[in-house]
Amino acid sequence: MKKTIPDIELMERGHQACLGCGAAHAMRYLLKGLGPKTIAAIPACCWAVIPGVYPYSCMDVPLQYVAFETTGASISGIEAALRAKGKKEGTTVVGWAGDGGTLDIGIQALSGAVERGHDVKYVCYDNEAYMNTGIQRSSATPFGAWTTTTPVGTTKAWKLSPKKNIVEIMVAHDIPYACTASVAYPEDLIKKAQKMKDITGPCFMHIYAPCPTGWKYPPEKTIELARLATDTCIFPLYEVTNGKYRITKRIKDEKKKDVLDYLRMQGRFKSLDEGAIQSIRDHVDFEWARLLRKEECFGEEQ
Amino acid sequence: MKLVLSGNEAAAYGAMLARAEVISAYPITPQTKIVEKIADLIADGRFKTEFIKVESEHSAMAACISASLVGARTFTATSSQGLLLMHEMLHWASGSRTPVVMVNINRAVAPPWSVWADQTDSIAQRDTGWIQYYCESCQEVVDTIMQAYRVCEDPRVLLPAMLSEDAFFLSHTSEIVDLPPQEELDAFLGTYEPDVRLDIDNPRSFGSLSMPHQWYPEFRYKIQEGMEHAVEAIERVDREYGSLFGRSYGGLLDLYRCEDADTVIVAAGSMCSTIRAAIEELRSEGVKVGMARIRVFRPFPTEAFRALAKDVRSLVVLDRSFSMGSEGAFFSEVKAALYPLSDRPDVRGFAVGIGGRDITIETIRSIITDSLRPDTGITAQKWVGLRRCEE
Numbered sequence: 001m002k003k004t005i006p007d008i009e010l011m012e013r014g015h016q017a018c019l020g021c022g023a024a025h026a027m028r029y030l031l032k033g034l035g036p037k038t039i040a041a042i043p044a045c046c047w048a049v050i051p052g053v054y055p056y057s058c059m060d061v062p063l064q065y066v067a068f069e070t071t072g073a074s075i076s077g078i079e080a081a082l083r084a085k086g087k088k089e090g091t092t093v094v095g096w097a098g099d100g101g102t103l104d105i106g107i108q109a110l111s112g113a114v115e116r117g118h119d120v121k122y123v124c125y126d127n128e129a130y131m132n133t134g135i136q137r138s139s140a141t142p143f144g145a146w147t148t149t150t151p152v153g154t155t156k157a158w159k160l161s162p163k164k165n166i167v168e169i170m171v172a173h174d175i176p177y178a179c180t181a182s183v184a185y186p187e188d189l190i191k192k193a194q195k196m197k198d199i200t201g202p203c204f205m206h207i208y209a210p211c212p213t214g215w216k217y218p219p220e221k222t223i224e225l226a227r228l229a230t231d232t233c234i235f236p237l238y239e240v241t242n243g244k245y246r247i248t249k250r251i252k253d254e255k256k257k258d259v260l261d262y263l264r265m266q267g268r269f270k271s272l273d274e275g276a277i278q279s280i281r282d283h284v285d286f287e288w289a290r291l292l293r294k295e296e297c298f299g300e301e302q
Numbered sequence: 303m304k305l306v307l308s309g310n311e312a313a314a315y316g317a318m319l320a321r322a323e324v325i326s327a328y329p330i331t332p333q334t335k336i337v338e339k340i341a342d343l344i345a346d347g348r349f350k351t352e353f354i355k356v357e358s359e360h361s362a363m364a365a366c367i368s369a370s371l372v373g374a375r376t377f378t379a380t381s382s383q384g385l386l387l388m389h390e391m392l393h394w395a396s397g398s399r400t401p402v403v404m405v406n407i408n409r410a411v412a413p414p415w416s417v418w419a420d421q422t423d424s425i426a427q428r429d430t431g432w433i434q435y436y437c438e439s440c441q442e443v444v445d446t447i448m449q450a451y452r453v454c455e456d457p458r459v460l461l462p463a464m465l466s467e468d469a470f471f472l473s474h475t476s477e478i479v480d481l482p483p484q485e486e487l488d489a490f491l492g493t494y495e496p497d498v499r500l501d502i503d504n505p506r507s508f509g510s511l512s513m514p515h516q517w518y519p520e521f522r523y524k525i526q527e528g529m530e531h532a533v534e535a536i537e538r539v540d541r542e543y544g545s546l547f548g549r550s551y552g553g554l555l556d557l558y559r560c561e562d563a564d565t566v567i568v569a570a571g572s573m574c575s576t577i578r579a580a581i582e583e584l585r586s587e588g589v590k591v592g593m594a595r596i597r598v599f600r601p602f603p604t605e606a607f608r609a610l611a612k613d614v615r616s617l618v619v620l621d622r623s624f625s626m627g628s629e630g631a632f633f634s635e636v637k638a639a640l641y642p643l644s645d646r647p648d649v650r651g652f653a654v655g656i657g658g659r660d661i662t663i664e665t666i667r668s669i670i671t672d673s674l675r676p677d678t679g680i681t682a683q684k685w686v687g688l689r690r691c692e693e
Contacts, residue, residue, distance in 0.1 A: 037502045054510045054517060062500045064371055065509035067394055073361030077368030080352040084323040084374045091502055112357030
């Protein structure tokens with residue numbers, strides 16, 4: 001049988017993630033793609049805790065824990081120093097941050113790093129809220145979600161604004177490569193990681209990483225839920241290489257699942273009324289149609 | 303080689319002569335000439351370094367810390383608001399034990415907007431675990447950058463250092479600066495080769511979580527140990543530099559005409575040159591006055607002050623900053639250093655030159671006259687030369 005996932009394990013057993021943590025899968029697959037010649041920087045996020053308490057670590061690559069908003073700047077510094085030392089060739093520098101550390105507090109340093117054109121890979125694992133601090137909304141939290149700071153209450157005070165589209169923000173920086181990936185599609189994720197490793201210049205990956213603790217679903221449903229996110233077109237898998245769009249997991253209209261299948265698996269959406277659900281459905285359809293158009297207009301030459 | 307350089311240009315040359323391998327900096331008045339001069343030196347092919355033109359001071363320091371952990375010699379420069387924005391990362395640099403060297407141009411803190419000399423910005427960073435030098439001349443800037451790298455990279459110290467220069471009085475004032483030969487400086491400084499670093503051949507984690515019962519207090523204590531080693535290293539390196547290049551600056555506390563002095567003025571930065579001139583005048587009039595220039599504020603020159611205190615009747619402490627709700631930091635810390643002595647000199651404090659207000663020989667003379675009056679029992683710090691609303 002041909003193996004589709006590399007054997008190499010650079011994230012060892014003994015990590016401290018919650019049961020069913022999507023972010024734990026995400027790191028394991030990413031490192032399989034990037035390989036052992038990788039230096040990582042991780043800011044405040046769940047992954048500041050997951051590797052283990054000093055002096056233990058589940059990580060087999062060098063790792064700097066960095067301040068919350070500095071991932072982009074830190075990987076810039078690592079990359080510049082490797083170049084100064086003549087050690088850049090063959091080494092991959094990766095920043096690994098959560099959605100809050102990427103879309104909110106870290107967006108300035110990220111924007112600076114990719115604009116300057118450092119040869120760095122920035123990976124955001126997205127669990128759609130500040131999960132390490134205990135489920136507070138971020139700008140990656142989708143419309144309609146309960147969090148501890150969008151507590152629904154008696155006034156439907158769920159998250160009222162839409163999720164920020166970080167991939168499009170990265171595409172607007174005119175970088176060589178930006179993509180989405182999901183823990184439910186490891187071969188696709190690893191292939192994209194390998195592609196990033198081989199590109200010289202700033203690359204961005206946005207990984208969908210469900211969180212049973214924060215989203216209120218049973219831990220064994222992480223992969224099923226992640227797959228549904230893509231199959232409903234809530235989180236499409238695509239890549240943008242030098243401005244050219246390519247959808248890497250095509251969802252045919254007749255196979256496209258309804259958003260309700262996805263929403264009702266999670267406690268965070270349990271209070272939504274029919275109107276809110278319909279507006280989510282409309283938004284997903286609109287964004288999916290827009291992505292199809294982008295691929296059609298700005299796709300890779302056939 | 304002798305060149306006419308401003309304090310800012312001296313900082314840029316200092317970074318080049320120290321062969322800083324990664325520079326990460328963001329422009330701010332009145333520091334801008336440092337980053338411009340570095341860019342010029344690189345563009346002309348004279349300075350081989352990686353210059354990251356970051357999007358903020360916060361990122362400037364973050365990039366320096368990471369680059370230092372890879373094993374590169376790093377440099378940055380900032381001022382005032384930029385230094386304040388860096389505050390979080392200043393702690394990160396010392397906690398990471400990264401020997402980053404930074405030049406800070408002492409500029410007042412807004413609001414109201416002011417770009418003129420004031421030491422509040424760096425004094426406010428005194429608890430960040432950084433070695434702090436205060437320079438008096440452009441020559442001292444170059445020489446201190448060289449010394450600072452030697453001190454910081456000492457394996458028993460491994461801490462970052464900031465060198466402060468007063469805005470405009472030093473940053474924009476040009477004087478003849480002697481640049482020692484590169485090969486002699488190379489021999490003095492060596493290369494930075496940390497034992498542990500971010501290295502794919504030897505994967506390690508830097509800065510991971512430590513619980514209260516584990517090692518956090520011990521890591522913090524080791525920073526203090528590094529500071530204690532720095533006291534010796536700063537003095538030793540200053541002496542060695544002096545023997546090699548003919549210039550040294552008194553280590554932590556630079557004493558001027560203190561041998562027979564009854565009164566010693568304590569101050570830091572560019573005002574010290576004015577104080578020297580005032581001392582000459584006062585001496586010619588028979589007033590036995592000297593100066594103890596705080597060249598290094600962290601680690602604090604506690605022992606040097608205690609030694610000085612044995613032979614003087616009074617210390618007159620001048621702060622170009624003020625800790626609101628308390629008093630100037632120099633005033634507080636000088637008194638704290640002397641407290642264990644049974645026979646202490648009288649210590650008086652003056653806040654002076656705040657926000658760049660000019661400090662003239664006349665200002666110093668009036669302070670001395672004021673402090674020579676019999677002790678009124680009032681020990682609070684005085685603000686010198688405050689205007690009244692009706693003016």
